[in-house]
Amino acid sequence: MSDTPTLIDGKGFAATLRAEVARKAALLKQRDSVVPGLAVVLVGNDPASEVYVRNKGKMTVEAGMNSYEHRLPDTTSQEELLALVRQLNEDPAVDGILVQLPLPAQIDSDAVINAIHPDKDVDGFHVVNAGRLATGLPGMVPCTPLGCLMLLKHYLGNLSGLNAVVIGRSNIVGKPMAQLLLRESCTVTIAHSRTRDLPAVCRNADILVAAVGRPHMVTADWVKPGAAVIDVGINRIPKEDGKTRLVGDVDFEDVSRVAGAITPVPGGVGPMTIACLLSNTLTAACLRRGIAVPD
Numbered sequence: 001m002s003d004t005p006t007l008i009d010g011k012g013f014a015a016t017l018r019a020e021v022a023r024k025a026a027l028l029k030q031r032d033s034v035v036p037g038l039a040v041v042l043v044g045n046d047p048a049s050e051v052y053v054r055n056k057g058k059m060t061v062e063a064g065m066n067s068y069e070h071r072l073p074d075t076t077s078q079e080e081l082l083a084l085v086r087q088l089n090e091d092p093a094v095d096g097i098l099v100q101l102p103l104p105a106q107i108d109s110d111a112v113i114n115a116i117h118p119d120k121d122v123d124g125f126h127v128v129n130a131g132r133l134a135t136g137l138p139g140m141v142p143c144t145p146l147g148c149l150m151l152l153k154h155y156l157g158n159l160s161g162l163n164a165v166v167i168g169r170s171n172i173v174g175k176p177m178a179q180l181l182l183r184e185s186c187t188v189t190i191a192h193s194r195t196r197d198l199p200a201v202c203r204n205a206d207i208l209v210a211a212v213g214r215p216h217m218v219t220a221d222w223v224k225p226g227a228a229v230i231d232v233g234i235n236r237i238p239k240e241d242g243k244t245r246l247v248g249d250v251d252f253e254d255v256s257r258v259a260g261a262i263t264p265v266p267g268g269v270g271p272m273t274i275a276c277l278l279s280n281t282l283t284a285a286c287l288r289r290g291i292a293v294p295d
């Protein structure tokens with residue numbers, strides 16, 4: 001394809017979704033006197049994580065919900081973090097709990113994630129929520145894959161029967177993304193570092209989702225003409241002037257020559273992740289009380 005692809009505007013779509021969450025939060029307050037609360041826990045002071053946590057807090061408040069930030073030093077022990085998670089599990093004002101990853105080396109992330117009450121697990125990382133997703137039960141769905149799916153459905157409509165290739169097999173993006181695409185009746189392939197002839201596998205994809213964390217890995221020769229390409233990568237690479245630049249796993253300029261639709265970085269999947277987090281928090285607040293999500 002020689003004409004320019006559709007630019008998938010994650011930033012704009014996310015703003016619409018956040019406005020929708022804000023509207024529903026207002027209805028919930030009016031109807032049930034409920035204000036959903038999101039607790040975000042940050043261990044250590046990684047500058048990138050600081051930015052995300054601040055953004056999440058700001059957008060939570062803008063959506064008319066309560067934000068509770070907990071900052072712990074990078075020397076925090078696993079037991080101390082587990083104690084905070086248990087306290088948040090018990091706190092009736094807290095509907096959603098997010099423990100920012102990655103955690104310092106002395107802490108077992110799985111143990112912490114699985115200590116969160118599954119119904120407050122707005123990241124959808126708890127093994128119970130992973131199991132619910134895999135078996136078709138309702139539950140909390142991980143924000144990044146959920147955001148990707150919303151973009152795909154918005155731009156492509158029905159996904160049934162399409163070939164989807166997900167590059168990356170993490171529990172937080174690759175596997176849940178594959179489950180969601182399967183639920184939409186795609187034919188799903190999960191590719192990874194051991195996949196043989198990865199470019200050939202990718203060229204089969206009507207939908208290509210890159211979630212590996214390798215800057216500019218996906219090039220035009222990996223992409224079927226007209227395919228929808230979703231770039232989950234958030235890679236900070238150094239610039240000549242000493243600052244950093246944010247790039248995806250997809251070589252945007254190159255792939256734009258062949259793709260039918262493509263997400264940019266920044267302004268693609270990242271903003272959708274936060275919007276879905278707010279949406280999950282609203283859903284958690286309603287489900288926990290056995291009340292309907294306002295429409």
Ligand SMILES: Nc1nc(=O)c2c([nH]1)NC[C@@H]1CN(c3ccc(C(=O)N[C@@H](CCC(=O)O)C(=O)O)cc3)C=[N+]21
Nearest residue numbers: 052098099100101102123234266267268270271273274
């Ligand atoms: N428990 C947990 N849940 C997470 O969801 C989680 C996490 N830990 N740890 C870190 C990653 C990363 N993440 C992003 C969210 C938004 C943007 C985002 O909005 N990015 C903007 C740009 C922001 C910038 O300029 O740095 C964009 O792509 O346009 C990026 C990355 C959530 N994460």
